[in-house]
Amino acid sequence: MKLKNDDGSWNPYIAGVLLGVLAIVSVFATTQLIGKTEYLGASTTFVRAAGLIEQTIAPGHVAANEYFTKTKVAIDWQFMLVLGIFLGSLISSLSDKSFSSKGVPPMWSKEFGPSIAFRAVAAFVGGLVLILGARMAGGCLSGHMLSGLMKLSVSGFVAAAVFFGFAALAARIIWRKS
Amino acid sequence: MTTTLWLGLIAGILFGVLLQKGRAVRFDKLVGMIRLRDMTVLKLMLSAILVGMVGIYALFDLNLIAISHNSMNVGGIIVGGVLFGIGWSITGYCPSTAFGALGEGRWDAVFAILGMLAGAAIYAELYPFFKSTVLAWSDFGKIGLPEALGVSPWLIIFVFWVGTIALFSWFEKKKL
Numbered sequence: 315m316k317l318k319n320d321d322g323s324w325n326p327y328i329a330g331v332l333l334g335v336l337a338i339v340s341v342f343a344t345t346q347l348i349g350k351t352e353y354l355g356a357s358t359t360f361v362r363a364a365g366l367i368e369q370t371i372a373p374g375h376v377a378a379n380e381y382f383t384k385t386k387v388a389i390d391w392q393f394m395l396v397l398g399i400f401l402g403s404l405i406s407s408l409s410d411k412s413f414s415s416k417g418v419p420p421m422w423s424k425e426f427g428p429s430i431a432f433r434a435v436a437a438f439v440g441g442l443v444l445i446l447g448a449r450m451a452g453g454c455l456s457g458h459m460l461s462g463l464m465k466l467s468v469s470g471f472v473a474a475a476v477f478f479g480f481a482a483l484a485a486r487i488i489w490r491k492s
Numbered sequence: 493m494t495t496t497l498w499l500g501l502i503a504g505i506l507f508g509v510l511l512q513k514g515r516a517v518r519f520d521k522l523v524g525m526i527r528l529r530d531m532t533v534l535k536l537m538l539s540a541i542l543v544g545m546v547g548i549y550a551l552f553d554l555n556l557i558a559i560s561h562n563s564m565n566v567g568g569i570i571v572g573g574v575l576f577g578i579g580w581s582i583t584g585y586c587p588s589t590a591f592g593a594l595g596e597g598r599w600d601a602v603f604a605i606l607g608m609l610a611g612a613a614i615y616a617e618l619y620p621f622f623k624s625t626v627l628a629w630s631d632f633g634k635i636g637l638p639e640a641l642g643v644s645p646w647l648i649i650f651v652f653w654v655g656t657i658a659l660f661s662w663f664e665k666k667k668l
Contacts, residue, residue: 322513326532327660329514330539336510337540338547340503345557348496354507356587360612368613381619391500396591398504399511403595406512415597419519419584434603440583441590441607442614447575449615450568450622454576454587458562460537463652464544466637466645467561473569480577481526488581489527 322410337464344391352391353465355457357448359396361385424492451476508592511536517592519584519600526581531668538656545652549645561636567629568622583607 317325337354344352365387369376376382407413418433426432448454451473453462459477462470493501511517514536524530551557580586585593585604593601615622638645 323515324510324513326514326516326535327539329510329516330536331543333507333510333514333536333540334543334547336503336506337544338551340499341548341557342551344496344499347499350496351558351560352500354503354588356591360587360608361616364609364612364616367609379616379619380623381616385616389497391496394497394500395504395507396588398501398506399508399588400504400591400595401501402505402508402510403512403517403592404508405505406509407596410513412512413597415599417598417600419523419598419600421520421523422584430600433600437583437585437600437603438607438610440579440581441585441604442579442611444576444579444583445587445608445611446615447572447577447579448587449572449612450626451572451576452562452565452568455537456586456588460540460544462562463541464548465559465561466545466549466648467564468632468635468637468640469562469564469569471637472564473562473573476570476573477576477580478526480574481580482528482577484578484581485523485526489523 322412334464337461348391350391353457353461354395355392355453355461356396356399357445357454357457358385359393360445361449362387362390362393421492425489507588508595511589511592512596517585517589517596517598519593519598522586522589523581523584526577529668531663535660535663538659542653542656545649549649559636561634564632564635565627565629566631567626571626 317328341351341353344350361381362385365376365382365385369387376387404413417430418428422433451458452469453473455477458470458473462473514532515521516533516536521530521532525533548557548559552559583604585601587608590601590604590608594605637648
């Protein structure tokens with residue numbers, strides 16, 4: 315078993331173990347230092363970001379919205395976590411030279427062709443449907459599966475099964491050629 | 493910046509480095525997983541869960557942290573999970589990996605992120621409707637598997653470890 319591959323990527327088991335350690339340290343540090351236990355997650359941040367953007371146009375509308383009020387539109391721990399993911403990935407990919415400016419993933423191109431416009435529309439529509447689902451379910455792969463299973467939440471087990479089951483089913487229908 | 497925001501940023505940077513080094517932010521890896529061809533992302537996630545669950549329950553047993561479960565809302569998780577699965581198979585990124593993908597230059601993630609922002613705004617508008625329909629069907633609340641089954645969390649962790657290690661060895665045998 316190789317720890318590091320020739321392209322600079324790490325063995326996924328090793329990266330995973332380190333991610334597990336990070337989750338534990340983060341849960342402990344937030345509890346001790348800020349008195350609130352924060353688990354890794356990402357999808358609520360999109361609600362807060364949407365609220366912050368809408369606030370610049372229609373602050374009254376955001377203030378009157380039940381879901382925005384419940385979620386609290388503000389920059390919080392998870393918001394910074396999501397921005398940090400971008401920075402971390404940027405630093406990491408520049409350091410091992412895996413950074414590459416690309417608009418169409420290779421696997422996508424094989425199945426649907428090199429059109430950037432088609433890929434952009436699909437990425438947008440897919441993202442829209444995905445987040446509707448994530449908010450309805452109360453979490454995404456990070457919040458429900460990663461953190462939910464670590465905590466042994468019943469919801470984590472059910473969500474992981476439904477997320478994967480339907481993603482695999484939809485993938486079978488969508489991806490036919492390659 | 494407050495301590496809360498600094499802690500979030502530091503954890504996020506490390507999270508981003510690990511996801512990127514494990515190549516888990518890549519479209520081909522995420523879609524490769526749901527096409528059951530490349531289990532890189534699942535190996536990473538399950539390894540993190542194996543380690544994380546032991547640490548979390550050890551800290552919990554030492555009274556050092558609190559465990560707050562996500563709600564087991566049946567309609568929300570089933571209907572939401574179906575939508576999530578379908579959206580994921582098209583967009584190829586999930587909320588955290590979309591930002592990671594953008595960080596390594598895969599700029600189609602910008603459109604995924606814009607779609608997610610639009611979806612979040614739409615969800616906020618439709619929330620009263622979902623609250624009175626899908627989310628109102630059946631809610632078991634914030635329950636954990638140990639309480640639901642009436643067994644020790646360590647028994648569940650042990651079984652989860654055995655099952656996951658077996659799955660890993662199968663992945664390696666099949667070169668997934």
